[in-house]
Amino acid sequence: MGGEKRRLGALALAAGAAGIAFSAVLNKTILEEGLSPLWLNVFRLGFSCLFLLPFFLRDAGARKAFGTLTRREKGLTLLSGLMLAGHFASWAAALAWADSLIAASIWSTFSLLTVLGSALFLGEKTPVPALLGMVLAVCGVAICAADAQGARLLGVAMAALAAVTQAVYTLCGRAVRKKLDVLPYTMAVYSVALGALLLAALLSGLPDAVSLKGLGVSMLLALVCTLGGHSMQNYALRFYKAPTVSAVFLTEVFTGPALVFFILGEAPPMSSVLGGVVILLGVGWYMLYEWRVAHGLVPSRRKPQECAELPQ
Template identity: 30%
Template sequence: MSRLLALSLVAVLSISSASVIIKLASAPALALAFWRLAISTLIISAMFPKALNLRCVSGLNVLYVLVGGSSLGLHFITWIESLSYVPIAVSVTLVTTHPVFTALLSYLLLGERLKWRQYVGVLLCVLGVLIMSFSGGLPLHSSLGVVLALAGSATASLYFLVGRYLRRSCSLAEYVVPTYLTATFITFAASTLSGVNLVNYPLTTWLFMILLALGPMLGGHTVLNYLLRYMKATAVSTLAACEPIGATLLGVLLVGEVPDVQMVLGMLITLLGVYAVLIHEG
């Protein structure tokens, strides 16, 4: 097995583990979102201490960092909460549609034209979401979970769109550190206002919280960023889009969530739409 293939498998498994870890942690979404961001921020700050000078946070960039960080915080809050209402397969597939939202926002806000295959991809995603939403295997009140997962996807796309702009003048670390700090503050404020307990949890829950920050971040997103040096951006984006498949398999094996045929059909159609948008991006 080649080194790049091995790293690709590690990355997909790592990012796919997030939803299962969330299910096993048995903690409120706000607490999980806060600690994932807080621990990740500490690790990234330790890895890139020079980014703490906040050189990029000046002028108009302050507004962009606030928007990007708030979007990231809301992304984690809404997506993690969606897992309380819908199965892993549905939640992760829906939140993985963020490239579609990014393409649409790029068209609406930046005037970037979409290719006709990307329009087809958007329609496929809509069809796939509808098929999953009306699946008989979904529990009661699942419509709220669908809305939350889509909100998580939309806020993720806004985070990536802001990042695309800031990366023109900032390094990755210089953008990520202040953005993560903002997201951490947003989740802390939301937790405090909601009266959510952030401290008193059993040891097993703390271990899952730490694992949630370490696994998907270090083994997942960090490895994906490393692979960008040796692989095309589209290939790396496609690896990230494999998360629903890995998450569904882990969900079946570790928490016993087996999707029905209609869910799987909707999932595959949605992922095909995401791939159509990704493969023709730029």
């Protein structure tokens, strides 16, 4: 990699990680304005699609790309959008009912679930470090949920659902992104997710009121986290291997709760701290293994796990 490309890749990684870091605090700020997790993400994805639309319409190749997809690939794109909708809604619900540290820690297990899904559905061999990481992560989730009751326990469940839907979304993306570039894939998936969330939100009832602050922060969430964070991640994948990019973006597990603490004054309980540390040990163990494989430090017959976006 040339010096200029290395600098561009590093800037993309730094900008993307910074954008993702604000996900928890912006989500919580909007939730405090009275918007439900469904309506929050309707506005978030609505603004995201609106910002992407001019670029999509101007790119003839992006518009024609869908015609090259098989029926199976179109089905996977549809499933990917539905999973993204489920992820966004469950992630916001987790932040509404539980502290940001427990939500982010449990969400980080999606990387291990992706490996498990690859073994179950794609016939890929699951490496031993991934199995050890899964055991540690499950223990960490159990610690987080040990004293959880009522709404907090529901928040733990929503964080787990966010991890599962993220993993399925990632697996779908691995298949479709082999043929579609970032722009048409992102536009298609975001549009499907927006439609699904809008339908679910309308069925749940209209919001009592939508404040200008809520709309403004939703726009920030779309610009800073969805486009600034995830678009930069996809750009960084041109210069760095997937395990490196994934490891950098998992810093959100620390930076997100830290911003929530300093900006909103929310301190996580000790069980979240202990459980989060155990979860991150499991995820970190596996990410270190993937990084070593990607750099040829560990002999392996398998390729490092590819990743789609990390749509926090």
